[in-house]
Amino acid sequence: MSVWKRPTIWEWVLALLLFLMLREWLIPLQTLTDTGVLWPFYAIVAGVIIIDLLIPYRWLTLPIKAIGLMVLLHATLFDKPFFDTEWIGALYRQMIHDLPLAFQQDWASMSILSRNTMFDLVLVLLATMLTYLVLEQRQGLWFVFLTELYMAVLDTFLPYDASAGVVRTLTIGFLMLAISHLMKMTNMATLAGKRSRIMLNSLLASVMVIMACIGIGYAAPKTGPSWPDPIAFLTGKGNDTPVGVMKKVGYDNNDERLGGPFLQDNTLVFIAKTNERSYWRGDSKDVYTGVGWEKGDREYESILDPQTYTWENTLFQGLETKKVQATLEFKGPQQFPTVFYQGQLKKVSNYAPPEATVVYDKMNQQLEVRAGKINLVQLSEKNGRPEYGPNPLLLKLNQYKVETEVPIVSEKAVTNAGTDYPDDIKERYLQVPASVPPRVRELAATITKDAKTPYDKVRAIENYLRSSGKYKYETKDVPVAAEGQDFVDHFLFDSLRGYCDHFSTSMAVMLRTLDIPTRWVKGFAPGERVGTDAFNYETVEVRNKDAHSWVEVYFPGVGWVPFEATSTFMSPVRFNYDLVTSKPEIPVPLPNMENQTDIDRGNGRFNELEEGDSPAGSWIKIPWQVNAGLAVAAVAAGIIAWRRRQDIQLWWMRRQLNQERSSEFPDRYHLLMRMMERVYTRRQPGETLREYVGRMTLPADKRQDLRYLTELYERTVYGYKQMEQKARTTAEQILERLIRQLKP
Numbered sequence: 206m207s208v209w210k211r212p213t214i215w216e217w218v219l220a221l222l223l224f225l226m227l228r229e230w231l232i233p234l235q236t237l238t239d240t241g242v243l244w245p246f247y248a249i250v251a252g253v254i255i256i257d258l259l260i261p262y263r264w265l266t267l268p269i270k271a272i273g274l275m276v277l278l279h280a281t282l283f284d285k286p287f288f289d290t291e292w293i294g295a296l297y298r299q300m301i302h303d304l305p306l307a308f309q310q311d312w313a314s315m316s317i318l319s320r321n322t323m324f325d326l327v328l329v330l331l332a333t334m335l336t337y338l339v340l341e342q343r344q345g346l347w348f349v350f351l352t353e354l355y356m357a358v359l360d361t362f363l364p365y366d367a368s369a370g371v372v373r374t375l376t377i378g379f380l381m382l383a384i385s386h387l388m389k390m391t392n393m394a395t396l397a398g399k400r401s402r403i404m405l406n407s408l409l410a411s412v413m414v415i416m417a418c419i420g421i422g423y424a425a426p427k428t429g430p431s432w433p434d435p436i437a438f439l440t441g442k443g444n445d446t447p448v449g450v451m452k453k454v455g456y457d458n459n460d461e462r463l464g465g466p467f468l469q470d471n472t473l474v475f476i477a478k479t480n481e482r483s484y485w486r487g488d489s490k491d492v493y494t495g496v497g498w499e500k501g502d503r504e505y506e507s508i509l510d511p512q513t514y515t516w517e518n519t520l521f522q523g524l525e526t527k528k529v530q531a532t533l534e535f536k537g538p539q540q541f542p543t544v545f546y547q548g549q550l551k552k553v554s555n556y557a558p559p560e561a562t563v564v565y566d567k568m569n570q571q572l573e574v575r576a577g578k579i580n581l582v583q584l585s586e587k588n589g590r591p592e593y594g595p596n597p598l599l600l601k602l603n604q605y606k607v608e609t610e611v612p613i614v615s616e617k618a619v620t621n622a623g624t625d626y627p628d629d630i631k632e633r634y635l636q637v638p639a640s641v642p643p644r645v646r647e648l649a650a651t652i653t654k655d656a657k658t659p660y661d662k663v664r665a666i667e668n669y670l671r672s673s674g675k676y677k678y679e680t681k682d683v684p685v686a687a688e689g690q691d692f693v694d695h696f697l698f699d700s701l702r703g704y705c706d707h708f709s710t711s712m713a714v715m716l717r718t719l720d721i722p723t724r725w726v727k728g729f730a731p732g733e734r735v736g737t738d739a740f741n742y743e744t745v746e747v748r749n750k751d752a753h754s755w756v757e758v759y760f761p762g763v764g765w766v767p768f769e770a771t772s773t774f775m776s777p778v779r780f781n782y783d784l785v786t787s788k789p790e791i792p793v794p795l796p797n798m799e800n801q802t803d804i805d806r807g808n809g810r811f812n813e814l815e816e817g818d819s820p821a822g823s824w825i826k827i828p829w830q831v832n833a834g835l836a837v838a839a840v841a842a843g844i845i846a847w848r849r850r851q852d853i854q855l856w857w858m859r860r861q862l863n864q865e866r867s868s869e870f871p872d873r874y875h876l877l878m879r880m881m882e883r884v885y886t887r888r889q890p891g892e893t894l895r896e897y898v899g900r901m902t903l904p905a906d907k908r909q910d911l912r913y914l915t916e917l918y919e920r921t922v923y924g925y926k927q928m929e930q931k932a933r934t935t936a937e938q939i940l941e942r943l944i945r946q947l948k949p
Contacts, residue, residue, distance in 0.1 A: 212258050215388055216340065220254050222381040223339050226352055227332065229374050236365050237468060245281050249274070249325055253332035258340065270329055278325065282318055296322065343385045349378030364468060372419060379415045454680070455749040456541060456729065460490060461497040463692055463706045466683045470749035474539055477732065477745050479531035483547040483611050483777045484767060485747065487728035488571040489757065491633055493714055495640030495691045498725050500569060501633060507595050508563040509578050511553045519570055520549040521764030524618065525781065526610035533605055539749070540601035544572035545728055548611035556605035562595040568633075569724075576600040614766055617784040619660045622760035626722055630759055634722035640691040641714060648697060649715035659721050663758050663768060666715050670708050670770045677702040678773045705771040709754045712770040722759040726767065729753060731777050870936055874918045877940060881911075894918070910939045 212220075227250045234240040252273050256266050276287070283292040296318065303319035339345045352374045360367035453470040477485075490498035508514045529547050532555070544553060544563070553563075553572070560577040575595035652669045653662040670676060679702040686695035693714045696707040713723040732747035753774065757765040769776035881901070882888060888897045898911050917936055 215384060216258065219340055219381060219384050219388070220258050220336075222377050222384070223335060223345075224251055224254055225377045226348065226374065226381065227335065229352060229370050229377075230355065232370065233359055233365050233367070235471075237359075237363060238471075240471060245277055245325070246328060248277060249328050250332045253329055254336050254340075257333060257336040266333075270333075274325055274329060278322060282321060339381070339385070343388070345378075345381050345385050349374070349382060352378060375419055376415065379419075380412070383412075383415070453749065454752055455539065456487060456727070456752045458488075460706075460725075460727070461494070461499060463497045463710060464683065464695075464703070465685050466681045467704075469680065472539065472749045473536050474729070474747050474749060474751075475533045475535045475545075477531050477533045477747060478738075478742050479529060479547070479745065480740075480742050481527060481529040481531075481547065481611055482731035482734070482743065482745065483529070484726075484731065484753070484755065485545040485547060485729040486570070486726060487541075487543050487545050488566075489569040489724045489726040491569070491724045492636060493638060493710070493717075493725070495638045496686070497692065498710070500566075501636075503569070504567045506565045506567055508565055509593060509595065511556070511561070511563045511572075514553075514563075516550045516552070518549060518764075519567065521612050521766065523762060524615060524764075525613040527613060527779075529609045529611050531607050531609070533607070535601075535603055540603070542574045542599035542601050544574065544602070544605065544607065546572075546607040546609050548609040550607060550609050552608040554606050554608075557603045558600065561600050561602060564595050574600045574602055611779070612766070613779045613781050614763075616660075616780055616782045618763050619760045619766060620658050620784050622659065622763055624659060624720070625761050626759065627761075630722050634724055634759060635717050635720060637714060637717050638691075640689075640694075641718070642691060642694050645691070645694055645697060645715065646718040649718045652715075653719060659719075659758075659760070662719055662721060663716060666712055667768050667770055670712055671772045675701060676708070676772070678704060678771065680704050705754045705774065708770040708772070709756050712756045712768070716756075716758065724757050724759075724765070725754060726757050727752075727754040730774060870933065871918060871921060873940060874914060877914070877943065880944070907943065910943060914939055914943075 228247060231243055231246050231250075234246075235243060253270060256269055256273075260266050260269070278296070279287050279292060283295075285292045299316055299318045300322060303315040306315045307319070307323060335348060339348060353371065356367040356371045356374055359365045360371070454467045455470060455472075456474070490500050492499045492501045526548070528551075531547060533545065544550075546553075550570070550572075562575045562578050564573045564575055565571075566573065576598040577596045577600075578593045579596050649666065653665045656662040656665050676696075683703055684695075684700050686692055686699075690699075692707075693711045696703050696711055709725060713725050716723045729747050730751040730753040732745035732751055734743050734745050736744040738744070753771075755774075755776075756768045756770060758768055759765055767776065767778050769778075878888070878894070878897075885901050885903075892900075894915050895912075898908065898915055901908070901911075903911065914936060917932060
């Protein structure tokens with residue numbers, strides 16, 4: 206008996222349509238999640254469909270699918286040789302580590318390796334089930350309906366335009382149903398030529414009807430949406446409560462109104478090669494308005510040749526530093542007229558386009574890139590030459606190199622810095638609007654009641670926001686403050702959930718109420734390491750989802766020091782804990798936890814395990830002998846299962862028959878005939894049951910029993926007659942006897 210099936214051309218067409226339908230389920234992942242590429246998922250779906258279409262034995266398809274899945278995981282997630290068992294051990298250990306998180310549905314805390322593996326397994330099972338139901342059983346109507354419902358929900362309740370997807374799924378789904386139904390009809394025809402003619406004519410008519418219906422529906426005039434805002438309509442809030450507009454995460458110059466939900470976006474922004482991972486600083490803002498951040502008075506300097514400019518130490522001074530070099534290359538569709546750099550800038554070079562000039566905001570340390578220089582005045586009779594300045598047109602750089610210094614902050618220096626702030630610092634960075642209610646000030650005072658120095662107060666508020674468990678990191682279900690309500694007050698006392706803008710703004714404002722100068726800083730988190738060269742320079746990818754905001758606090762004699770208030774991000778700033786003290790650590794006031802749920806770990810990049818980040822003893826090294834033994838046992842079990850496949854199949858069918866004793870006689874007869882096909886010979890297309898029984902090589906007594914059951918089946922099904930109790934009992938006895946005697 207051949208191991209391979211010989212699918213007809215129409216079965217291949219049906220398989221292609223099923224693949225296209227499953228593809229429609231995967232396409233929204235790139236918009237609604239942080240999924241980068243979809244081709245591995247397409248490969249899984251296509252591979253499962255082809256394997257199930259070509260191989261009739263399900264026991265044989267299982268190891269083939271498993272091997273294919275391992276090859277795909279290795280190709281997409283590992284860079285070690287395929288036959289190196291180290292990557293298999295790493296995969297096994299990571300899955301064991303993340304399995305409890307999966308049961309807790311804490312997806313964000315799982316590593317990308319575990320999430321990809323589990324999603325791939327689910328996709329294999331789903332594609333296998335759909336191949337069986339749609340291609341073999343011809344039960345596709347429910348799947349088409351479910352796909353349309355899926356598209357409708359996405360289009361209605363999420364920021365995803367499924368208009369084209371609805372049209373595509375309708376077209377593909379109706380074609381799939383038409384072909385499936387026509388294949389059933391043609392099987393009833395006796396001549397092959399007649400079958401082909403019926404199929405082609407019927408399919409042509411079906412395609413014309415489908416195209417006409419969809420074309421009319423697409424072109425016809427349509428009314429406006431019944432639910433301009435369906436979520437507000439369903440929750441009964443109407444237009445009384447402000448609803449956040451769903452937007453994508455990313456770096457934006459406009460911060461006048463913060464808050465509202467957003468979607469993660471995995472779009473690549475730039476690739477950097479650097480010897481230190483740190484914040485990529487873009488800009489800072491000092492005026493809090495109650496709903497967002499703006500810039501106050503600014504002092505600009507025009508820089509016509511950024512490569513030769515001498516940058517002053519305007520961020521910090523008197524600290525130990527590390528020299529950092531970074532080369533940034535913008536690969537994605539998004540570019541910015543801003544120079545991103547780590548720490549304190551020392552030099553900008555190798556930029557393209559080379560004609561770029563810079564307008565430097567000295568108060569906020571922001572570099573705005575301009576498109577070359579222009580003549581600002583006409584030729585002067587006095588000096589006889591023009592005066593140049595930066596072009597007012599913004600310019601987006603494709604690449605550049607920055608040399609910077611990142612601080613190694615002395616805890617002793619910031620602790621002993623005191624409160625002798627310069628007048629310009631106090632005037633600019635202690636501003637708090639009248640919209641901030643007294644309870645925000647009271648909360649800040651309560652948190653820091655045991656703190657002695659400004660640094661102690663900074664750490665107390667930072668720890669409270671990060672570790673108290675009261676505030677949840679959330680990006681999608683983020684309510685917006687009501688009209689007239691302060692942004693910080695709403696986050697601290699009402700919503701209790703938000704993302705980096707909520708945490709950083711709250712920390713900055715609470716510290717200002719304690720007369721500690723702060724400012725709000727934005728840029729990008731360090732990014733994801735994707736490689737390291739021989740000189741220990743790391744290659745990192747920075748994506749839209751790495752857009753981030755944090756706080757800078759001013760300490761006299763030290764300058765601006767970054768702090769991280771968001772629980773899902775780890776601060777890359779180095780601290781030298783050189784302060785010798787016997788004082789106990791400042792306690793963090795904990796809120797009432799009776800009604801609090803578990804801390805949500807959020808979608809921060811640093812919640813994913815990196816190499817070497819796990820605590821000692823959490824990884825178990827498996828000896829290669831154990832791996833080899835398990836592999837040999839698995840291969841042996843597979844060989845035994847393959848050699849005994851007929852016995853296993855018959856055992857499974859006998860089990861089904863025993864479980865279905867209460868089923869009707871026709872159902873049990875069908876199962877018996879399937880077992881006969883496994884043991885003796887397959888039934889030919891168009892062959893009647895009597896012809897099939899007569900063709901089988903059977904002992905006389907078995908043939909007589911089988912003919913009796915076949916006659917009972919025909920009378921019951923085609924004669925619409927109920928079986929008498931005596932005949933039913935006899936039939937059950939014959940069924941049991943035939944089943945016991947069946948051997949492969």
